[in-house]
Amino acid sequence: MPAILRSAAAGLVLACAPAAAFEGGAYAVAVRLELPHLEEAATARQVDLCLDPAREGYGLAVLSANNPLARCPLSEIRQEGEALTFAIRCPGRNAAEASAVYRLGPSGFTGRIAMRMGAKNMTMTEVQTGRRTGPCGPGEAPRP
Numbered sequence: 001m002p003a004i005l006r007s008a009a010a011g012l013v014l015a016c017a018p019a020a021a022f023e024g025g026a027y028a029v030a031v032r033l034e035l036p037h038l039e040e041a042a043t044a045r046q047v048d049l050c051l052d053p054a055r056e057g058y059g060l061a062v063l064s065a066n067n068p069l070a071r072c073p074l075s076e077i078r079q080e081g082e083a084l085t086f087a088i089r090c091p092g093r094n095a096a097e098a099s100a101v102y103r104l105g106p107s108g109f110t111g112r113i114a115m116r117m118g119a120k121n122m123t124m125t126e127v128q129t130g131r132r133t134g135p136c137g138p139g140e141a142p143r144p
Contacts, residue, residue, distance in 0.1 A: 022082075022104040024052045026137065029130040031063045036123060050136035057086055060102060062113055064126050069096050069115055079104075084111075094119035107132045 032044045043064070051059045056077050062069040072090035079085075084102040089095065096118045102111035111128040 021106060022053055022058065022109070023106055023132060025135045026133045027051055027130040028133050029063060029128050032127045033064045034125045034127060060111065062088065062098065062126055063128065069098050072096065
């Protein structure tokens with residue numbers, strides 16, 4: 001086999017190799033809420049989570065304080081390799097909705113949730129960066 005074909009075949013095998021699996025456990029998650037045209041108003045906080053790969057969406061969701069989307073169901077959950085996407089839709093007319101895109105790694109993740117707050121015509125983005133800190137503590141359950 002010519003060297004150029006051998007190199008291309010090796011690259012194809014590497015490109016098709018599965019991504020490292022996302023590992024469940026305790027995560028420290030930095031959460032920042034970005035508002036359009038208000039960069040200086042971005043709020044940040046840290047949240048500790050217990051995530052479980054056996055659950056839909058791993059237990060990931062909106063984490064910003066006082067956000068109605070935090071209580072709404074996930075739908076259209078898709079995972080391809082290290083990319084995880086889902087929609088969040090609250091019930092009711094003119095309700096809030098969002099679309100989430102995460103990049104999962106073996107010891108952490110990054111995510112962006114683009115949110116539209118119902119009839120208010122207000123948009124914002126929640127940015128999450130999580131790092132695994134170990135197994136979930138005793139009595140610590142994954143997010144509902």
